[in-house]
Amino acid sequence: MxxxxxxxxxxxxxxxxxxxLTDDDVARMTSQLGGMLEHFRDVDALKLDDVAPMxxxxxxxxxxxxxxxxxxxxxxEVLASAPAxxxxxxxxxxxxxxxx
Amino acid sequence: xxxxxxxDVAGAVARGELSAAAVLEDNLKAITARESEVHAFNLVMAxxxxxxxxxxxxxxxxxxxxxxxxxxxIALKDNMCTRGVDTTCSSKILAGWKPPYDATVVRRLHDExxxxxxxxxxxxxxxxxxxENSAFGPTRNPLDTSRVxxxxxxxxxxxxxxxxxxxxxxxxxGGSIRQPAALCGLVGVKPTYGLVSRLGLVxxxxxxxxxxxxxxxxxxxxxxxxxxxxxxxxxxTSLPQPAPQLTAEVSxxxxxxxxxxxxxxPEGCEPEVLAQLDAAFxxxxxxxxxxxxxxxxxxxxxxxxxxLIAPAEASSNLAxxxxxxxxxxxxxxxxxxxxxxxxxxxFGDEVKRRIMLGTYALSAGYYDAYYGKALKxxxxxxxxxxxxxxxxxxxxxxxxxxxxxKIGDKTSDPLTMYLCDVFTIPTNLAGHAAxxxxxxxxxxxxxxxxxxLAPALGEAAMFRVAGALEASL
Numbered sequence: 001m002x003x004x005x006x007x008x009x010x011x012x013x014x015x016x017x018x019x020x021l022t023d024d025d026v027a028r029m030t031s032q033l034g035g036m037l038e039h040f041r042d043v044d045a046l047k048l049d050d051v052a053p054m055x056x057x058x059x060x061x062x063x064x065x066x067x068x069x070x071x072x073x074x075x076x077e078v079l080a081s082a083p084a085x086x087x088x089x090x091x092x093x094x095x096x097x098x099x100x
Numbered sequence: 101x102x103x104x105x106x107x108d109v110a111g112a113v114a115r116g117e118l119s120a121a122a123v124l125e126d127n128l129k130a131i132t133a134r135e136s137e138v139h140a141f142n143l144v145m146a147x148x149x150x151x152x153x154x155x156x157x158x159x160x161x162x163x164x165x166x167x168x169x170x171x172x173x174i175a176l177k178d179n180m181c182t183r184g185v186d187t188t189c190s191s192k193i194l195a196g197w198k199p200p201y202d203a204t205v206v207r208r209l210h211d212e213x214x215x216x217x218x219x220x221x222x223x224x225x226x227x228x229x230x231x232e233n234s235a236f237g238p239t240r241n242p243l244d245t246s247r248v249x250x251x252x253x254x255x256x257x258x259x260x261x262x263x264x265x266x267x268x269x270x271x272x273x274g275g276s277i278r279q280p281a282a283l284c285g286l287v288g289v290k291p292t293y294g295l296v297s298r299l300g301l302v303x304x305x306x307x308x309x310x311x312x313x314x315x316x317x318x319x320x321x322x323x324x325x326x327x328x329x330x331x332x333x334x335x336x337t338s339l340p341q342p343a344p345q346l347t348a349e350v351s352x353x354x355x356x357x358x359x360x361x362x363x364x365x366p367e368g369c370e371p372e373v374l375a376q377l378d379a380a381f382x383x384x385x386x387x388x389x390x391x392x393x394x395x396x397x398x399x400x401x402x403x404x405x406x407x408l409i410a411p412a413e414a415s416s417n418l419a420x421x422x423x424x425x426x427x428x429x430x431x432x433x434x435x436x437x438x439x440x441x442x443x444x445x446x447f448g449d450e451v452k453r454r455i456m457l458g459t460y461a462l463s464a465g466y467y468d469a470y471y472g473k474a475l476k477x478x479x480x481x482x483x484x485x486x487x488x489x490x491x492x493x494x495x496x497x498x499x500x501x502x503x504x505x506k507i508g509d510k511t512s513d514p515l516t517m518y519l520c521d522v523f524t525i526p527t528n529l530a531g532h533a534a535x536x537x538x539x540x541x542x543x544x545x546x547x548x549x550x551x552x553l554a555p556a557l558g559e560a561a562m563f564r565v566a567g568a569l570e571a572s573l
Contacts, residue, residue, distance in 0.1 A: 005460070009460070010456070013456055013459050013460045013463065014456065016459050016463060017415060017443075017455050017456060017459040018419070018422065018436070018439040018440055018443055019440060019443050019444055019447070019452060019455065019456070020440035020441055020443075020444040021444070025452075029452075029453065029456055032453060032514060033453070033456060033457055033460065035514075035515065036407060036457055036514070036515070037457075037460075037470070039404060039407075039515060040404055040407075040408060040470065040473075040474075042401065042404050043401055043404055043405070043473060043474075043477050046398070046401065046476075046477065046480065048473060048476040048477070048480075051476040051479050051480060052476070052479055053472060053475035053476050053478075053479060054475055054476075054478040054479040054482060055307065055475055056293075056306075056307035056337070056531075057293045057294075057307065057482070057529075057530060057531020057532075057556070058293065058294050058337055058339070058531065060294075060336075060337070060339075060340075063336040063337075065333050065334075073200045073201060074200055077184075077200040078200045078425075080198070081196065081197045081198050081199075081200070081426055081427075082424070082425055082426065083423055083424070083426075083427070083428065083429035084429065090424050090425055092424055092435055092438070093431070093432060093433065093434055093435050093437075093438050094433070094434050094435065095434070095435045096434070
């Protein structure tokens with residue numbers, strides 16, 4: 001099994017998950033995630049080497065619809081619920097940051 | 101409080117013996133009297149509902165077919181999209197968002213004459229078993245307001261139990277319909293994965309989520325499921341077949357059916373819950389069924405696998421809440437800082453915990469040890485069920501190990517809360533059908549639910565068993 005979860009790992013995962021955490025959050029998450037991952041060691045009792053993983057329950061794959069033109073969502077209605085919009089588009093802050 | 105059945109309302113309204121307006125006004129009266137105490141709803145849609153009820157009544161008067169659910173008042177879990185009407189998932193991060201389309205289930209209910217009363221409270225993004233994890237405060241169990249209604253569809257369960265609506269819809273990822281149904285004394289159905297379209301259901305864990313009904317009777321649940329089930333070309337995981345015919349199954353009886361009893365069941369059930377389960381087996385035997393012992397050795401590992409798989413899928417699904425396209429935004433100097441700040445401010449603790457766990461389980465270096473292994477456990481559970489169903493048509497277990505617990509009792513330790521779902525989770529992992537049927541009472545006179553499990557697309561057998569249980573009370 002991988003090493004015990006550390007505050008450094010929690011900070012790295014928070015960066016991957018795009019969540020800014022306070023130091024208190026990091027401490028709490030370290031202990032709670034550690035507890036959950038510890039619980040997961042239960043499955044070490046099972047023989048899993050020859051078991052095929054099951055990612056979903058359906059016997060379906062690569063489902064496609066007929067290629068027929070149909071109306072999409074109303075653009076004005078979609079943009080009306082966005083935090084910021086301009087010129088028929090979503091408006092976002094500068095993509096290139098100044099911190100890194 | 102007037103409680104009516106779906107079938108009675110639809111019949112009486114269609115025949116002109118009862119007005120849709122009268123049904124709705126009774127619900128609104130109950131809401132006025134008790135909603136401040138119960139908090140079942142995030143939004144009550146009184147004006148829109150009155151307009152819709154008037155339209156149904158006009159249809160009936162003018163001889164137009166009002167549909168199979170004429171005047172049936174329905175509450176919708178607030179993770180189902182309603183065009184132009186706030187859909188929050190009980191999260192701050194979706195504040196102000198009005199979906200630009202209706203969920204398929206919403207459209208199907210509307211087309212059959214249903215009247216939507218409101219959007220119900222849930223654990224944020226359906227993550228929880230008590231409806232205490234809502235950004236808008238907890239829902240209380242109408243049968244005892246010091247207790248939880250269960251969750252995550254606690255608002256939908258409470259709305260029906262309190263007479264705020266004739267029926268409701270919830271979503272079930274690991275037990276979120278069946279457990280609150282049990283705790284509130286209702287019938288709750290988790291259909292076979294793919295039977296009901298997920299279009300417009302805000303995704304939590306896409307390979308586990310299903311929508312299903314809460315009702316006061318088994319026949320009502322069968323009718324609602326008939327209306328919402330069936331292929332939807334807009335959901336690629338929707339099974340390409342028509343809705344099953346289920347209402348006739350409810351009264352068919354269980355003569356000759358084989359019902360499985362799990363001999364290696366996980367421990368931790370209240371004795372009163374086990375006593376009701378025994379009574380349910382005895383009733384089915386008396387009605388002509390044979391009880392068969394079955395083994396599900398991997399059942400206890402379901403919880404463990406689920407709490408890796410569901411967070412892994414959630415961490416991916418919830419990546420879309422980034423302050424760009426919907427809901428709230430915390431402004432910042434650049435895009436990444438805006439993402440980080442918006443998500444930190446918008447998500448509650450339980451959601452963050454699951455996003456973190458899921459992100460960790462999927463990240464490079466840990467994927468095989470956690471997510472990959474959990475998927476193998478999932479296969480073992482499906483194989484266990486397949487072996488069990490070789491010798492029986494349905495399986496009976498408790499729905500929840502306990503009756504409704506006190507508000508605040510399980511909030512301090514996430515693992516204790518997760519144990520609520522030990523009997524319901526394996527069904528979602530396998531993609532099978534299951535439902536909870538109220539079966540007497542346990543500790544403190546609170547309702548106990550018995551869970552009927554059936555294989556994929558085994559709804560007909562499941563409703564026969566559920567109907568027989570209900571008839572035996």
